[in-house]
Amino acid sequence: MIECAVWWAEPLPNESRYLTFLDEPERGRHQAYRREIDQRRFLTGRVLAKTVLGDRLGRSPETIRFDATCADCGKPHGKPRLAGTEFSISHSGDRIGLAVTSAPVGLDVETDTRRADDPLIEYALNETEREALTGLSAEEKVTAFFQYWTRKEALMKATGQGLKIPLHSITLIDGRLAASSDAALDPATTRLADLTPGEGYRAAVAVLTTQEIEVREQLWPG
Numbered sequence: 308m309i310e311c312a313v314w315w316a317e318p319l320p321n322e323s324r325y326l327t328f329l330d331e332p333e334r335g336r337h338q339a340y341r342r343e344i345d346q347r348r349f350l351t352g353r354v355l356a357k358t359v360l361g362d363r364l365g366r367s368p369e370t371i372r373f374d375a376t377c378a379d380c381g382k383p384h385g386k387p388r389l390a391g392t393e394f395s396i397s398h399s400g401d402r403i404g405l406a407v408t409s410a411p412v413g414l415d416v417e418t419d420t421r422r423a424d425d426p427l428i429e430y431a432l433n434e435t436e437r438e439a440l441t442g443l444s445a446e447e448k449v450t451a452f453f454q455y456w457t458r459k460e461a462l463m464k465a466t467g468q469g470l471k472i473p474l475h476s477i478t479l480i481d482g483r484l485a486a487s488s489d490a491a492l493d494p495a496t497t498r499l500a501d502l503t504p505g506e507g508y509r510a511a512v513a514v515l516t517t518q519e520i521e522v523r524e525q526l527w528p529g
């Protein structure tokens with residue numbers, strides 16, 4: 308059994324006491340966001356991750372530098388990494404989440420305001436998964452769809468490839484990875500859990516491990 312700790316935060320303000328956590332490439336990204344709320348979500352993810360990981364490593368958060376080099380284009384907007392740690396950041400609406408564990412991990416949080424219409428369902432779910440939705444009421448369908456969606460995104464993020472993995476290449480049955488045509492996702496070494504980010508949000512975490520996972524969620528700051 309391995310523990311997976313998840314923290315939920317709300318957007319921090321763009322204040323200098325937080326902005327000092329950002330290194331040069333991060334300041335560039337922060338400034339490039341046009342909307343203030345996007346800046347604040349990005350800032351919060353970084354402050355939260357550096358504080359939690361700094362605490363675990365016995366290091367001052369401001370000294371922590373992530374490598375977020377994108378494997379596709381080399382820009383610093385990829386999955387952030389730090390030697391000796393496994394973590395994942397996700398943000399949506401007023402929720403910023405961080406998952407930390409001891410194996411590759413992916414976290415996804417989504418607001419539940421998005422409509423689960425047929426084109427979106429077809430885009431995200433393959434035939435096997437769509438069949439599993441038949442017979443559900445409209446409300447049940449929306450709930451089930453967002454469970455699929457967050458679980459699939461969490462899986463894709465755990466591999467570090469993100470949406471480069473085709474959504475239809477992953478088959479989920481009864482909340483577990485049943486099949487995947489991507490070598491990075493093996494049902495035998497994949498664990499999934501639904502999370503409780505609060506009303507109006509849905510979230511899931513995926514950990515690439517053979518062991519069972521025990522998830523502990525908490526608010527940040529505590």
Ligand SMILES: CC(C)(COP(=O)(O)OP(=O)(O)OC[C@H]1O[C@@H](n2cnc3c(N)ncnc32)[C@H](O)[C@@H]1OP(=O)(O)O)[C@@H](O)C(=O)NCCC(=O)NCCS
Nearest residue numbers: 349352379380385386387396397398464467468469470471
């Ligand atoms: C990562 C990705 C799934 C984002 O999903 P989303 O639901 O829009 O956003 P989320 O808030 O859940 O996740 C964003 C976070 O995922 C992390 N992330 C970025 N790239 C990632 C990747 N390839 N794999 C896993 N995590 C990634 C980052 O921490 C990012 O937040 P930050 O930049 O503020 O630190 C999506 O953008 C993606 O697949 N990107 C990679 C593929 C791609 O577009 N490549 C071409 C770029 S040149």
